[in-house]
Amino acid sequence: MSRLSNSVFSVSPAALLSGASTFDIFHRTSGVCVGTERLRRGLYAPFPVIGHPGQGAVTLVWGFAAVREAAAAGLETLNCIGIPDSHASALEIALEFEQRPGEFSPAEQYALWRLLKAAEPVASDVVTRIGSLLGSSGAAFQARMRRFESLPNAVRQAVLNESIDLKTAERCRALPEECLLRLSEPSYRDAGLSFSNTRQLLTLLREIWLRDGLAPADCLMLLDGALADSDPVAYLRRRRYPELVKREQRFEELRRETTAGSGVELSAPPYFEGDSFELRCRFSSRAELIRRRDALLEIEDRFDEFLELL
Amino acid sequence: MSFLNSSDELRYRSYYTRSFDHFYAEESVAEHPAVLRAREVAPDIPFEMLRSREEVPAEHRRARTLLAVGGRGNAVGRCPGTRGHICCNYLTVDLYTGCNLGCSYCIMQSYLNFSPITVRIDTQDSVARLGHIARLNAGRLVRAGTGETGDSLWLDPLFNISAEILEGIREYPNLVLELKTKTDFVDHLLGKVDPAQVVFGFSLNPTQFAEVEEPATVPPALRLAAAERSVQAGYRVAFHFDPIVRSAATAEAYAQLCTELGRFPSEQIAWISMGTIRYPKELRDALPDRPYLLDEFVPARDGKYRYLQRDRVELYRAMLKQLRAVTSAPVYLCMESDVVWRRVFGGEPQELPELRRLFEDLEVPSVGEAQ
Numbered sequence: 001m002s003r004l005s006n007s008v009f010s011v012s013p014a015a016l017l018s019g020a021s022t023f024d025i026f027h028r029t030s031g032v033c034v035g036t037e038r039l040r041r042g043l044y045a046p047f048p049v050i051g052h053p054g055q056g057a058v059t060l061v062w063g064f065a066a067v068r069e070a071a072a073a074g075l076e077t078l079n080c081i082g083i084p085d086s087h088a089s090a091l092e093i094a095l096e097f098e099q100r101p102g103e104f105s106p107a108e109q110y111a112l113w114r115l116l117k118a119a120e121p122v123a124s125d126v127v128t129r130i131g132s133l134l135g136s137s138g139a140a141f142q143a144r145m146r147r148f149e150s151l152p153n154a155v156r157q158a159v160l161n162e163s164i165d166l167k168t169a170e171r172c173r174a175l176p177e178e179c180l181l182r183l184s185e186p187s188y189r190d191a192g193l194s195f196s197n198t199r200q201l202l203t204l205l206r207e208i209w210l211r212d213g214l215a216p217a218d219c220l221m222l223l224d225g226a227l228a229d230s231d232p233v234a235y236l237r238r239r240r241y242p243e244l245v246k247r248e249q250r251f252e253e254l255r256r257e258t259t260a261g262s263g264v265e266l267s268a269p270p271y272f273e274g275d276s277f278e279l280r281c282r283f284s285s286r287a288e289l290i291r292r293r294d295a296l297l298e299i300e301d302r303f304d305e306f307l308e309l310l
Numbered sequence: 311m312s313f314l315n316s317s318d319e320l321r322y323r324s325y326y327t328r329s330f331d332h333f334y335a336e337e338s339v340a341e342h343p344a345v346l347r348a349r350e351v352a353p354d355i356p357f358e359m360l361r362s363r364e365e366v367p368a369e370h371r372r373a374r375t376l377l378a379v380g381g382r383g384n385a386v387g388r389c390p391g392t393r394g395h396i397c398c399n400y401l402t403v404d405l406y407t408g409c410n411l412g413c414s415y416c417i418m419q420s421y422l423n424f425s426p427i428t429v430r431i432d433t434q435d436s437v438a439r440l441g442h443i444a445r446l447n448a449g450r451l452v453r454a455g456t457g458e459t460g461d462s463l464w465l466d467p468l469f470n471i472s473a474e475i476l477e478g479i480r481e482y483p484n485l486v487l488e489l490k491t492k493t494d495f496v497d498h499l500l501g502k503v504d505p506a507q508v509v510f511g512f513s514l515n516p517t518q519f520a521e522v523e524e525p526a527t528v529p530p531a532l533r534l535a536a537a538e539r540s541v542q543a544g545y546r547v548a549f550h551f552d553p554i555v556r557s558a559a560t561a562e563a564y565a566q567l568c569t570e571l572g573r574f575p576s577e578q579i580a581w582i583s584m585g586t587i588r589y590p591k592e593l594r595d596a597l598p599d600r601p602y603l604l605d606e607f608v609p610a611r612d613g614k615y616r617y618l619q620r621d622r623v624e625l626y627r628a629m630l631k632q633l634r635a636v637t638s639a640p641v642y643l644c645m646e647s648d649v650v651w652r653r654v655f656g657g658e659p660q661e662l663p664e665l666r667r668l669f670e671d672l673e674v675p676s677v678g679e680a681q
């Protein structure tokens with residue numbers, strides 16, 4: 001790292017933490033874990049700072065978590081190294097220390113973007129290097145951030161707290177604000193939905209909202225109803241695809257009524273596309289065979305009801 | 311301007327001048343008669359010659375730019391039928407890429423955000439390949455169309471390419487070219503091309519739907535009027551109900567459209583096709599949020615999203631009944647499964663005497679095989 005000056009100096013953890021917290025933007029566990037013992041024994045790369053204790057306050061550029069750990073462990077000083085007073089190169093150095101391309105949270109990326117934007121004009125090669133330290137390209141990083149900035153506030157918040165990803169956010173940005181705000185509330189996070197379930201849930205909600213022309217309050221009520229259900233996605237799917245779900249339920253009923261306990265497995269073609277049902281069974285005794293046969297006779301009796309579904 | 315009459319000249323000059331801001335042509339085709347014709351029809355569109363299509367300025371890579379390209383080589387293929395579905399046994403000739411008639415269900419909408427409307431000017435190779443296929447399939451009907459990646463007739467009064475192709479295939483009587491359109495731009499061809507080898511195909515949808523979802527097309531009533539002019543001039547026509555979109559409002563309108571076909575003599579309707587709306591999953595995000603896309607769609611066996619099978623069958627049966635009441639012309643389904651075919655028609659196309667000729671298996675050699 002040629003941008004670091006050569007002289008190492010000592011600064012107390014308290015002084016480091018009382019300086020500006022401008023660069024305290026990384027909140028996921030760092031890829032480089034220092035650990036109290038190594039801090040105590042001085043086995044670590046000096047912490048990058050802007051400024052020098054002899055000339056006033058210093059600004060810690062990277063290592064806030066480790067410095068807090070050192071303060072809690074009662075260490076008196078930590079080795080530091082001065083870097084040029086430029087936000088862009090400070091960010092680059094901080095990212096080099098982080099060493100986790102591709103694993104930065106949306107909040108971290110956005111904080112970084114805001115710092116970059118506030119910095120002096122940033123050369124494009126710096127943006128390129130920062131992009132690659134983030135695990136993409138400079139252009140992709142910029143494009144992602146611009147897309148993010150074009151979202152309404154409520155959706156941005158949901159992306160920052162990782163309730164939804166950027167793509168889902170863009171798709172659902174037009175939902176009533178009440179619903180979007182819900183995504184940042186504990187009740188939503190408590191539902192414990194995965195990214196993919198969230199995407200499905202919001203896509204369904206958005207389509208129902210558009211199709212039925214729901215008022216914002218009704219849309220919110222629908223979302224709340226879904227979140228209160230044990231399977232929020234299935235809840236909305238029933239409303240979005242009433243015909244399909246009706247057929248699935250009818251098939252389930254028929255299957256249960258004709259084959260329950262018989263050892264015969266009966267399945268319908270996916271999405272009821274096709275003209276044949278599938279039956280599977282095994283038997284190893286006469287009694288089993290008779291049970292299977294009775295189930296088949298039952299199916300035959302109700303053949304028309306099955307056929308109705310396709 | 312020999313191929314347009316004077317009122318058409320005025321109409322098309324103003325139409326195309328309103329439609330395009332720039333007209334580029336690759337050097338290799340800049341002096342091609344089709345390009346010269348286009349410049350004559352619409353002299354007010356600023357024209358520029360380029361060494362290659364890559365030179366179109368980035369800010370002009372959009373639907374208001376017209377680009378004439380050379381690029382000989384194969385542009386003839388089979389209609390892209392899909393897995394588990396019966397294809398309409400059609401050869402496609404790729405002349406146009408792009409269209410700015412703005413149908414909301416058309417994938418060209420997303421394509422056009424970054425591309426000019428491209429016209430493949432040199433048809434010699436395509437004509438030669440069509441001829442080769444026609445010879446290989448002597449005695450069988452070979453149907454070809456230019457409307458796969460754009461509208462067959464939308465730019466035809468500008469370049470007059472269809473007439474050129476038709477002239478080129480004259481010696482193959484078993485070859486029929488369908489010009490499928492959502493316009494009424496037929497008059498420049500009537501009386502000038504051989505009625506035996508051309509079919510004017512009109513896509514039809516209810517007026518209320520077309521007004522909103524096919525905003526820049528010619529209204530269906532005018533398409534029907536163009537079909538009537540074609541028939542009166544001795545040509546055969548085809549009608550395509552595709553995409554069929556269901557709603558409380560459209561059901562009655564489709565019935566009425568079917569009834570209207572009764573005014574055409576059955577023997578002058580070459581075929582009628584029906585196909586409900588469908589889209590591949592990956593394109594859903596590219597399509598705008600239109601009310602009809604919020605209906606219930608499920609993935610069919612080819613992965614494309616369609617209405618539930620049972621609902622499609624009902625729609626087709628109802629429409630077929632209405633059509634049968636007014637015409638005996640052949641009716642077929644576009645990209646439908648064998649099951650739906652059997653439920654609607656009682657059999658697959660090769661098993662149905664009225665459709666056997668349209669669906670006869672064709673021998674289509676791969677490109678490069680000796681001609």
Ligand code: SF4
Nearest residue numbers: 409411412413416460
């Ligand atoms: S006319 Fe055809 S090609 Fe043009 S936008 Fe409509 S569907 Fe697409």
